[in-house]
Amino acid sequence: MVATLLRLRFLVLRNSLRRSTWQLVAVIIGAVYGLGVLGIAVIGLVALAFAPQELAATIIVLAGSAVVLGWIVVPLIAAGVDQTLDPARLAQFPLPMSKLLVGLTLAGVLGVPGVITTIASLATVASWIRYPFAAAAAVVCAALAVLTCVVGSRMVAALSVSLQSQRRFREISSILIFIPLILLGPIIIGVSQSVRNSADALPAIADGLGWTPLGAAWSVPADLAAGDPAGAGFKFLIAVATLALLVFIWRRSLAAALVSPHAAASKRVARGKIGLFGVFPATPAGAVAARCLTYWRRDPRYARQLIVVPLIPVLLAFYSNNMHSLTLLTLAGPLVAFLLSLGTLADISYDGTAFAVHVADGVRGRDDRLGRVVALAVIAVPVVLALTLITVGIANAWAELPLLLGLGFGALLSGFGVTSVSSARIVIPVPAAGDNPFKSAPGAGFTTALSSFATWGILTLLVLPEIVLTVVGFVTGSALVGWIGLVVGLLLGTALAIAGIRLGGRQLDRSGPQLLSRLKTLRGA
Structure with a gap:
């Protein structure tokens, strides 16, 4: 045995x-x-x-x-x-305890x-x-x-x-x-x-x-x-x-x-209480946004992406203290924006085979993309704005505020567009709902890292104008360059977000069934 x-x-x-x-x-x-x-x-x-x-x-x-x-x-x-060899899965078999202990130890x-x-x-x-x-x-x-x-x-x-x-x-x-x-x-x-x-x-x-x-x-x-x-x-x-x-x-x-295996705890919800579905518009995009924002609130696979929000300023404050300059701390807002903008990269992968509901109901790809972006924006936009204002206030660098807001929102909006396209083409192995967020198939971490780094590289190229303007603004100290950076970040980022939602929606309309088939294969792994 x-x-x-x-x-x-x-x-x-x-x-x-x-x-x-x-x-x-x-x-x-x-x-x-x-x-x-x-x-x-x-x-x-x-x-x-x-x-x-x-x-x-x-x-x-x-x-x-x-x-x-x-x-x-x-x-x-x-x-x-x-x-x-999870013991809970072996409970239904009449295994002698001594042999089970030896087997689990050797494993x-x-x-x-x-x-x-x-x-x-x-x-x-x-x-x-x-x-x-x-x-x-x-x-x-x-x-x-x-x-x-x-x-x-x-x-x-x-x-x-x-x-x-x-x-x-x-x-x-x-x-x-x-x-x-x-x-x-x-x-x-x-x-x-x-x-x-x-x-x-x-x-x-x-x-x-x-x-x-x-x-x-x-x-x-x-x-x-x-x-x-x-x-x-x-x-x-x-x-x-x-x-x-x-x-x-x-x-x-x-x-x-x-x-006596422990059963997972359950919670009864009062009839008529539909949570965020009663807050968002009664449209396909609104329903997708309500569902995704519910995941962001309750699913630890999503929540672990938010843990970087308070830790990034701590890291930058530590290194700024060693450098005896608070300039690095002021980059906390743009850096968090860059990271949060990729939060929807694995959205469909997290849906798993439940994505079949979208395919079966004929949800338009554009509505799917827009709903997921709106759900993340509800969290990311206030966080980036607050973090930028707080760190600029601590560093007393109000002159650089337009530059930093332009870079932060440019990265955030551009990232929405990039992931709207990439997540419609790529599915990656992720833990199933209810599993530990660290559970993964062998090699899944490398696949996920490869997809993430490729998306980060594309996003960096798209945000290059904002990055250049930010560097020029910091070097010259020109207020005009700062306001130009803010306008460019908002306009270019918005244009890329809209383009990404449309392109990703078309891609999803074409390849939805194939995407579902790949999700089923990954879930079977």
Whole structure:
């Protein structure tokens, strides 16, 4: 039965890759990149063999503790990323609990993160090669650490089943993961400065972590190399006890989840309350706008695009402070406009097979395009205007306000036109409604990134007049150039938005059935 579970996992992976050549190419590129990162890590661990014992111990324990913590934390905020062997889908089968635990554990170890963690863990043997007993212990402790990572991850996922069944928890946790990703630059700079300022305290921190479940397995070889077998023995017992406790909790929580699976929460709506459909005009375009704006309010796949709005000013403020100039901060409005303008790029992909309603009802492509643009504009226009006014006020750069408004609204309106055309031609693999926003087929991220960068490139070319006028206005300080930039941005952006809606509508009228067929193929993947 364990072998069957493993074959099932790789069979699903193989079939998903065979459905799309681009996904296969993306997996290959991702594998090459991952091997490069893994190679650097292995080289670093081998180099530690020539470093002082205390330095090697500090680095390995700190890095190893971070790896274990990462494995345990990720399921809380990104559950659903890999649902190939989702226990909820196996609940209907009479599987023995012991074999199910072994099968799920091996599936985790043989996944991409598991393989990378295993190879990196075994590379620590090279770090202790000068100490034979420590090197031998490193083999056992590496296996113990990998099992702790995988089992801990599965345990947390099983314990959070009830939370994951609540829509609000899924939405908030899925969106919050973007915050550290977007603020990665300042975080890295801050951590680097903290490490430099407190480098002397790192050995003590590593020693303390060695007595915790996070670092016990990694610290055993270090203690043997330092000539402390008693300490190594106690820490080995801590590592074994940690794994046993994780298995016990996982087994109990998994049994409960399989016997009494948590149902997703539902909400009853009073009769006659139609929400935004009662606000927008009773036209095809108005209905599309009301539906799409409802998605923007409730669907985490849409909401995650809005998380950049408050974070972009934070990033620019951080870098402006380092440059001792607030000029960079004033670009927050145009930059957010540039990003939000592409918000409808995956709209039809998010609709999935529900797009069949548009095709069956004969919704004109122009109405579809206009409705989606209006829904996004209701959010984006006030945000760009407010953000531009606030940052200009903070920087006291009111003379540049016309330039910045021209650039911001030029990018926003031009982006509406570009995505109105591109989203009528391109569908990309996206998570289904209700799934975790991070769930994706292998290689889907590369396909999405390729489409996004191509659209960004086209948008940049179309906004080039506004960009040139903005640069000239900043250099010369001419008020006339600023007002010219505002007029050009509004007029050119409006013209491109109208042209894009019309062209995209015609494209959608011609290729609607073919687009639906491709959506069905992606949904089947």
